[in-house]
Amino acid sequence: MPTRFSRTVGALGLLALAGPLAACGTESEAAAPLSDVSGSSAGSHPEWKNYTFTIGDNGGDGSQELAKITGVFDNAPYKVKFARFTYGPPLVQAAASGDIDLGSVGDVPPITGAAKEFGFKVVAVNRSLRPDQANENIIVPKGSALKTLADLKGKKLAVPQGSSAHGLALNALSSVGLSPKDVKLVFLDPAAGATAFNTGKVDAWSIWNPQSAIAVKGGARILAKGLPPIDQTSSYYVASEKSLNDRTKRAALTDVLKRLAHEFAWAIKHEDKYAEAISKEEGIPLDDAKASLETFETRVTPVEKSDIAAEQKLADAFLKAGQITKTVDVASITDNLLPAGYDSSKLEVTS
DSSP states (O other): OOOOOOOOOSSSSSOOEEEOOOTOTTTTGGGTTTTTTTTTOGGGGGGGGEEEEEEESSSSHHHHHHHHHHOOTOSSEEEEEEEEESSHHHHHHHHHHHOOSSSEHHHHHHHHHHHOSEEEEEEEEEEEOOOOOEEEEEEEEEEEEOOOOGGTTSSEEETTSSSHHHHHHHHHHHHTOOGGGGGGGEEOOHHHHHHHHHHTTSSEEEEEEEEEHHHHTTTOOEEEETTTTSSSSOOOEEEHHHHSSSSHHHHHHHHHHHHHHHHHHHHTOHHHHHHHHHHHHOOHHHHHHHHGGOOOEEEEEEOOOOHHHHHHHHHHHHTTTTSSSSOOGGGBBBOSOOOOTOGGGGOOOOO
């Protein structure tokens, strides 16, 4: 999944920080539907007032705009700000370096990140509410002669390196007996991939929504859908170990995650507002945001043993295919923030 971008504090080059939102009020504060949400009472944690948490926004998932609309952080005893990324790998790098505290990425970035970075952990799961709806696909241009995955042999396939779409490409090729050596993988970020695809410089593109949905609307054709058994429909929250290892800050970060989960639970029941948030953050027409909205709708839960097993299988596949050079033990990079049984789809949303 996306899954769900500018200059960072340090060397990332793909991170843009928005101003603090919480504990400072907004113009719509009086009408904000979730302004009274509190995972923990502000009065119970006066020590949290000195914290500012940076939340990684993966590709314009609506989280920052929804925070403004819902007021979910208005009464928080800490401040938050958002950092925009084009895709998952730079977000994981930012978590590893401590430049962000929390963010959501697809299934692959934690694996490729753990193969070369330290300092982050997987702390929660975003599970699709519609697991029969693919959030990413391998697509070919209008009029392409390619009809099956096997036809990709010897062709150029654009892929955002280290992303969930990279995992889709790897597993899709493997499903028809092909390896990365049998195709010409062209590693491009989403914007460069769109240009290459639209100008005919690549034969296919592995990419998520809304980019995939927009391309299909324009005449592109889906060659393979990002659905089991070749792809997961879950994404993962990662957090900085710098925050997790501080007991007091960890408790506050858990509150941050619960508030994010609450705003998305509200958005699922207010789809027009959700689409508006995605449209604004992605910079796409509202109709395009609405067309791919179902694939954005998720529920937040703790990481389960089945998730670790699925991620481990993917990590092993990446190692076998030579896409990473280091064995990744997924269990060792997992550290649940949420209590057992937590499920954001069960949260009460009254307005």
